[in-house]
Amino acid sequence: MSETTHLPGFCRDCLRPTRAAEKRCHGCGSPRLVRHAEIAKLSLAHVDCDAFYATVEKRDNPELVDKPVIIGGGRRGVVSTCCYIARISGVRSAMPMFKALEACPDAIVIKPNMEKYASVGRDVRTLMQELTPLVQPISIDEAFLDLAGTELLHKDSPARTLARFARRVEDEIGITLSVGLSYCKFLAKVASDLEKPRGYSVIGKAEAMDFLAPRPVSTIWGVGKAFEAQLAGDGIKTVGQLQKMEIDTLMRRYGVMGKRLYELSRGDDSRTVHPNEAAKSVSAETTFNTDLSRSEDLVPVLRALSEKVSARLKKAEIAGQTIVLKLKTADFKSRTRNHKLDAPTQLADRIFRTGLHLLEREIDGTRFRLLGIGVTDLTSPEQADPADLVDPLAGRRAVAESAIDKVRAKFGKAALETGYTFGKGRETTPQRDRDK
Amino acid sequence: MRVTLERSNLLKSLNHVHRVVERRNTIPILSNVLLKADGASLEMKATDLDLEITEATAAMVEQAGSTTVPAHLLYEIVRKLSDGSEVALTTNPDGNSMTVTAGRSKFSLQCLPEADFPDLTAGAFTHTFRIASNDLKMLIDRTQFAISTEETRYYLNGIFMHAIEGDGGLKLRAVATDGHRLARADIEAPSGCEGMPGIIVPRKTVGEMQKLLDDPDVVVTVEVSEAKIRLTIGSVVLTSKLIDGTFPDYQRVIPSGNDKELTVDCETFAKAVDRVSTISSERGRAVKLALDAGQLTLTVNNPDSGSATEELAVGYDADPLEIGFNAKYLLDITNQLSGSEAVFMLADPGSPTLVRDSAGDDALYVLMPMRV
Numbered sequence: 091m092s093e094t095t096h097l098p099g100f101c102r103d104c105l106r107p108t109r110a111a112e113k114r115c116h117g118c119g120s121p122r123l124v125r126h127a128e129i130a131k132l133s134l135a136h137v138d139c140d141a142f143y144a145t146v147e148k149r150d151n152p153e154l155v156d157k158p159v160i161i162g163g164g165r166r167g168v169v170s171t172c173c174y175i176a177r178i179s180g181v182r183s184a185m186p187m188f189k190a191l192e193a194c195p196d197a198i199v200i201k202p203n204m205e206k207y208a209s210v211g212r213d214v215r216t217l218m219q220e221l222t223p224l225v226q227p228i229s230i231d232e233a234f235l236d237l238a239g240t241e242l243l244h245k246d247s248p249a250r251t252l253a254r255f256a257r258r259v260e261d262e263i264g265i266t267l268s269v270g271l272s273y274c275k276f277l278a279k280v281a282s283d284l285e286k287p288r289g290y291s292v293i294g295k296a297e298a299m300d301f302l303a304p305r306p307v308s309t310i311w312g313v314g315k316a317f318e319a320q321l322a323g324d325g326i327k328t329v330g331q332l333q334k335m336e337i338d339t340l341m342r343r344y345g346v347m348g349k350r351l352y353e354l355s356r357g358d359d360s361r362t363v364h365p366n367e368a369a370k371s372v373s374a375e376t377t378f379n380t381d382l383s384r385s386e387d388l389v390p391v392l393r394a395l396s397e398k399v400s401a402r403l404k405k406a407e408i409a410g411q412t413i414v415l416k417l418k419t420a421d422f423k424s425r426t427r428n429h430k431l432d433a434p435t436q437l438a439d440r441i442f443r444t445g446l447h448l449l450e451r452e453i454d455g456t457r458f459r460l461l462g463i464g465v466t467d468l469t470s471p472e473q474a475d476p477a478d479l480v481d482p483l484a485g486r487r488a489v490a491e492s493a494i495d496k497v498r499a500k501f502g503k504a505a506l507e508t509g510y511t512f513g514k515g516r517e518t519t520p521q522r523d524r525d526k
Numbered sequence: 527m528r529v530t531l532e533r534s535n536l537l538k539s540l541n542h543v544h545r546v547v548e549r550r551n552t553i554p555i556l557s558n559v560l561l562k563a564d565g566a567s568l569e570m571k572a573t574d575l576d577l578e579i580t581e582a583t584a585a586m587v588e589q590a591g592s593t594t595v596p597a598h599l600l601y602e603i604v605r606k607l608s609d610g611s612e613v614a615l616t617t618n619p620d621g622n623s624m625t626v627t628a629g630r631s632k633f634s635l636q637c638l639p640e641a642d643f644p645d646l647t648a649g650a651f652t653h654t655f656r657i658a659s660n661d662l663k664m665l666i667d668r669t670q671f672a673i674s675t676e677e678t679r680y681y682l683n684g685i686f687m688h689a690i691e692g693d694g695g696l697k698l699r700a701v702a703t704d705g706h707r708l709a710r711a712d713i714e715a716p717s718g719c720e721g722m723p724g725i726i727v728p729r730k731t732v733g734e735m736q737k738l739l740d741d742p743d744v745v746v747t748v749e750v751s752e753a754k755i756r757l758t759i760g761s762v763v764l765t766s767k768l769i770d771g772t773f774p775d776y777q778r779v780i781p782s783g784n785d786k787e788l789t790v791d792c793e794t795f796a797k798a799v800d801r802v803s804t805i806s807s808e809r810g811r812a813v814k815l816a817l818d819a820g821q822l823t824l825t826v827n828n829p830d831s832g833s834a835t836e837e838l839a840v841g842y843d844a845d846p847l848e849i850g851f852n853a854k855y856l857l858d859i860t861n862q863l864s865g866s867e868a869v870f871m872l873a874d875p876g877s878p879t880l881v882r883d884s885a886g887d888d889a890l891y892v893l894m895p896m897r898v
Binding site for chain 1: 674675676677678679682703704705706707708774776779812876878892894896897
C-alpha cells in the first residue's frame with residue numbers, strides 16, 4: 091500500500107517477485123503489485139467477496155455486467171447488496187429501496203436468490219479450507235483465515251498463497267474478492283475493506299498505530315452509531331485520541347468497551363481464528379412493502395418466518411430454547427422480545443405460538459415495517475420438544491408438522507401450507523442467515 | 527397522622543406487606559405502602575393490583591390519618607434502625623412528606639395521596655372455610671414446585687384448588703403441572719368448601735401464602751369467589767385475584783394402568799440421583815434408570831465431560847426396563863415425599879410414570895420420561 095517501491099512484494103497476477111523501483115510487473119506488465127515490509131511474516135487474513143450477491147447475478151447473466159444492479163426485496167425493502175456501478179450513484183447496502191432508486195433510477199433490482207448465493211458461498215469456503223483448516227466464516231461471503239504454519243504445505247508464503255487463492259476463485263467460481271492481510275483479526279478486517287473490489291491490502295505491526303491514528307473511532311469493531319455519538323460527545327473522534335488515553339480512564343468511562351477501545355486502538359487484538367464456531371442464533375426477518383399494524387397481516391408473516399427458522403434448525407440438527415421476536419416500527423425503532431421455553435424446540439409450531447404470544451402484546455395500532463423471529467440458546471435436538479402431559483394436541487401437531495416436512499421435501503415448499511399463510515402471498519425474504 | 531410504635535412490630539408487618547410491591551413500577555403509587563393510623567393500631571397495605579396484603583399492628587395513635595410512602599424504602603429504613611427502638615411516623619401538615627424518627631435518626635419521605643391508592647377488596651365471597659395453617663401449607667409445599675413458568679400457558683401458572691369427592695369423603699385438592707410433571711395433594715375437606723368453584727391461585731400469591739403460613743398453630747380463614755381468594759392469617763389479610771382460565775383435565779393425565787412397581791428408599795435414591803447428576807451441569811440432562819430384578823442402575827452421560835453410574839438395591843420384580851427422567855424433576859419429587867419409601871409405577875420408557883409415598887396417597891406425582 092505504500093509508495094515505497096523498494097519493499098519486497100510480488101505481482102498479484104503472475105506471482106513474480108517484484109523488482110526494485112518497477113511500477114508494473116516486469117513479467118506480465120500488470121500494475122497489480124503488492125509490496126510490504128512485513129509481507130513474508132503476516133499470516134492472518136480476512137477474505138470478503140466483493141458485492142457478493144450482485145457479483146453472482148452478474149456472473150450468471152453477462153448482460154448485467156455494465157449495468158447498475160441492486161439485490162433486495164421489492165420497493166419497500168432495503169438494499170441487501172449493490173454492485174459497484176450502483177455505488178457510483180450513491181447506493182449503499184441497507185439503504186431503503188426507494189432511496190436507492192431515487193439515487194439510481196435505472197438500476198436493475200433483483201430479488202435475492204439465497205439458495206444460489208449459499209451454494210456459491212460454499213464453493214468459496216471449500217477453496218478456503220484447502221488453504222488452512224483455520225477458517226472462521228463470519229457470514230455467507232466472508233471469513234477469517236489463519237495461514238500460520240502453512241508455508242511448507244503450500245511451498246509458499248501465506249501472502250502469495252492468498253493471492254493465488256484470489257486468482258483461483260476468479261477463474262473457477264467467477265466472482266471477485268478482497269483480501270486483508272495482517273497480524274490480527276481486527277486489522278485484517280480493516281485491511282480487506284481498504285481497496286475493494288479485487289483488493290489486496292497489508293497492514294503490518296510496525297505501522298498499525300500510525301495507520302489507525304487518523305481514522306474515525308467507528309473503525310473499531312464494536313463501535314456502532316450510538317457509541318460513536320457518545321464518544322463524539324466526549325470529544326473523541328479519532329482512534330489517535332484513544333491511543334493517547336489510559337486504560338483506567340477508558341474503563342472507568344466505558345466499562346468493558348473501554349478495554350476494547352484501549353486495546354484495539356493500539357492494534358492489539360488477541361482473538362484467534364476459531365473454525366466451525368457454532369451459530370448462536372438462527373433467525374429470519376422481512377421488511378414489508380407497506381407498514382403493517384393489524385394482526386391479520388402480521389400473523390401470516392410470522393407463521394412463514396417461523397417455518398423458515400424451523401426448517402433451518404431441522405436441517406442443521408440443532409434446537410433452540412429462547413424465542414426472539416424482532417419488530418421495527420415505521421419510525422425505525424427496534425423492539426425485541428424474548429421468551430425462554432421449558433425445553434428446546436425445533437418445531438415451527440412452537441416457534442410460531444411463542445412468537446405469537448410475544449407479538450400479540452405489541453399489536454396496539456403501531457405500524458411496523460419489519461418483523462423477524464429467531465431462536466437462541468442453541469443445543470442439540472436430543473431433548474427438544476418433549477411430550478407434554480397437559481397438551482396432547484402438541485404431540486399431534488408435531489406429527490402433522492413432520493408430515494408437512496416430508497411432503498415439502500418431496501414436492502417443494504409450496505406443496506403444502508397451513509391456513510395461516512395460504513393465499514396470503516406475502517414474500518418473506520430472509521435478510522440474515524445464521525448470526526454470529 | 528402521628529403514630530408511635532415499636533420497631534420490631536413495624537418491621538414484622540412491613541416485612542409481610544412490602545414483598546408484594548414490585549421493584550419496578552410504571553404506576554408510581556404501586557411502589558408505595560399505604561399507612562393508616564386509627565384507634566390503637568397502624569394498618570399497612572401494599573398491592574401489585576393482582577395481590578394485596580394488609581396487616582395491622584398495635585401502635586400509639588396520637589393523631590389518626592393516612593398516607594402512602596415508598597414501600598421498599600420504608601422497609602429498608604426500619605430494618606436498619608436499632609433493635610428495640612421506638613419509631614414515630616409523622617406526616618407534615620401539607621401531606622406531601624412524612625418523617626420517620628427513631629432515637630437520633632430522622633428521615634423524611636415523600637408521600638403520595640392515600641386517595642390514589644388502589645383498592646382490591648371489592649366483591650363478595652361465595653365460600654368461606656377455616657383450615658389449619660399446617661394443612662394449607664402442606665397443600666402448597668407439595669405442589670408448588672410443579673407450577674409452570676411458561677407464560678404462554680397462563681392457566682398453568684398457579685395451583686389449581688378444588689373440592690372433590692374421594693374415597694374417604696370430600697377432599698380439598700391442590701394440583702400443579704408444567705406439562706413435564708404434575709403434583710397432586712389432598713387433605714380432608716374443611717367444612718364450608720362444599721361446592722367451592724375450582725380456582726387457580728397465581729404463583730406469586732402462592733409464594734406469599736407460603737411465607738405467611740409460618741406459624742403451624744394458626745387457623746386460617748379462607749374466602750373464595752369465582753375471581754378472588756382471601757386469606758386471613760391472624761392480623762394479616764391477603765387478597766388476590768385468581769387466574770382467569772380453565773385448568774386442564776388433569777385426571778386424564780394420571781396413569782392408572784402402570785403395572786411395573788418400583789420401591790426405593792427415598793433418601794438413598796435422592797442422594798444417588800444427586801451424585802450421578804453432578805456429571806452434567808446442564809439442568810435438562812437426563813438420568814437413565816435401568817431396572818432389573820431387585821436392582822436399579824442410575825446412569826448419566828455427558829458427552830462434554832464424562833459419565834457416572836450408581837447401583838442401588840431396590841424393590842422391583844417386573845420385566846427389565848430402561849427409562850430416563852430429568853434429574854432435577856426426580857429430586858423435586860423425592861424432596862416432597864414425607865415417607866421413607868417412594869413407589870414408582872412404570873409402564874414403558876415413553877409413558878408417564880406415577881410416583882407416590884409408600885405410606886399413603888394423599889400426595890401423588892406424575893412424571894414424563896425423557897429420551898435417553
